[in-house]
Amino acid sequence: MKNRKPAADFTLRDANGTAVKLSDYRGKVVLLNFWATWCGPCTLEIPWFIEFEQQYKTQGFAVVGVSMDEDGWNAIKPYVAAHKMNYRVLLGDDSVSQLYGGVESLPTTFIIDRAGRVAFPPHIGLAGKNEYLKEIQSLLGEQQRTTSLFNRPLPLAALRFGPTK
Amino acid sequence: MLKHGTTADQTLKVTVVPGFHVNGDKPKDEFLIPLKLTWTGPLEAKSISYPKTEEIKVGNQDLLVLTGSFLIHTNFSAPQTVAPGSTTMSGKLRYQACNNEMCFRPSSVEVKLPVVVE
Numbered sequence: 001m002k003n004r005k006p007a008a009d010f011t012l013r014d015a016n017g018t019a020v021k022l023s024d025y026r027g028k029v030v031l032l033n034f035w036a037t038w039c040g041p042c043t044l045e046i047p048w049f050i051e052f053e054q055q056y057k058t059q060g061f062a063v064v065g066v067s068m069d070e071d072g073w074n075a076i077k078p079y080v081a082a083h084k085m086n087y088r089v090l091l092g093d094d095s096v097s098q099l100y101g102g103v104e105s106l107p108t109t110f111i112i113d114r115a116g117r118v119a120f121p122p123h124i125g126l127a128g129k130n131e132y133l134k135e136i137q138s139l140l141g142e143q144q145r146t147t148s149l150f151n152r153p154l155p156l157a158a159l160r161f162g163p164t165k
Numbered sequence: 166m167l168k169h170g171t172t173a174d175q176t177l178k179v180t181v182v183p184g185f186h187v188n189g190d191k192p193k194d195e196f197l198i199p200l201k202l203t204w205t206g207p208l209e210a211k212s213i214s215y216p217k218t219e220e221i222k223v224g225n226q227d228l229l230v231l232t233g234s235f236l237i238h239t240n241f242s243a244p245q246t247v248a249p250g251s252t253t254m255s256g257k258l259r260y261q262a263c264n265n266e267m268c269f270r271p272s273s274v275e276v277k278l279p280v281v282v283e
Contacts, residue, residue, distance in 0.1 A: 037196040038198045038261055038271070041265070068270065106269075106270070125267035126266040
């Protein structure tokens with residue numbers, strides 16, 4: 001997506017009460033998923049996200065789930081345990097959902113690049129697993145391309161030695 | 166019109182937008198939001214009867230849902246303590262709607278029921 005816009009930063013709390021900022025994840029590719037325990041289509045995607053987290057975390061990738069459950073951690077914690085969710089879950093609120101267009105329906109998912117920018121149009125509703133994979137892999141590949149540019153040896157002409165008189 | 170010491174039935178017709186479903190009053194999964202009608206006001210809602218659900222599968226989830234139009238019946242009684250005359254019962258129907266790809270947040274719709282007590 002051209003002209004990537006910055007993903008709005010926010011601070012929400014995780015299950016331990018720790019304050020977590022989206023900007024804490026700068027430098028990583030982030031799949032930001034708005035979901036809820038009562039959302040059936042969300043349940044279909046969660047196993048994929050568990051897989052992505054496991055497979056790509058060492059490459060600088062993270063899934064962040066923002067739950068929009070009105071019943072809060074009383075509803076979320078048992079669900080996270082039952083579904084063996086291995087990624088960070090935060091308790092969302094209306095102000096954060098407004099930052100992301102209102103989030104009128106769930107699931108709504110944003111893929112964010114390492115610079116903290118929304119890299120693709122949001123997925124509103126259930127998306128295909130391969131759609132997510134393509135986007136994640138392309139952003140993980142961006143870092144590798146950038147790194148390899150800097151790892152190449154510089155041509156001799158670009159180097160200057162000694163003081164100039 | 167309702168006399169003291171008697172009961173009367175009220176029927177609420179609900180229509181779900183085509184393509185969407187709402188959970189029934191007794192979903193299979195504890196995490197799902199049930200359909201629930203509540204009343205406030207001077208009359209007593211002695212019983213509320215919800216329609217039979219249909220079972221559908223969304224992914225690997227079996228859901229008990231309602232689609233299209235359906236009826237919810239409430240049986241009211243007027244206790245002796247209720248003063249004769251016009252009054253209003255306020256109902257709130259809580260629901261949560263989805264289709265096969267997305268869900269909307271739980272929401273409520275309010276209804277007003279004018280009643281004359283004799």
